[in-house]
Amino acid sequence: MVSEGEVFPVPSAWAKRAHMDAAGYEAAVAQVEADPEAYWRKVASRLDWITPPTQIKDTSFHKHPFHIRWYADG
Template identity: 35%
Template sequence: MSNELYRTKPEWQKRALINSDERQNILRQSGEDPDSFWAEKAKRIQWVKPFTQVQDTSFQTPVHVNWFKDGELNA
């Protein structure tokens, strides 16, 4: 895997929705408290039935990954 760094063009940076500091803040928040982070993001979606748990994951056998448990969307 290469460690080469590719700089973005200044005009692309001006059109970006977030800057580097905001990106780092998002990464920090999502890593420190993922349940709160994703629960807040989920408020942007209209739920038919609200979820009862943000995540229920285990990578031990049996592996399971469940997000927004019991929640239902009209999608």
């Protein structure tokens, strides 16, 4: 069982190939907390879309209508 807060070292070969480091992760967290819509719109722009999405997130956690939709019109 892994205890909460336990940190495992990343092998250096993996770290060299990583797409994000600790500083990049912290910056992403700050961006998503400040403006989640803009952050996920930027993430979506990394994909090739036939029709780029204009609606990023559409959620309802009510019993009726319950739905979770990301990039629904893309």
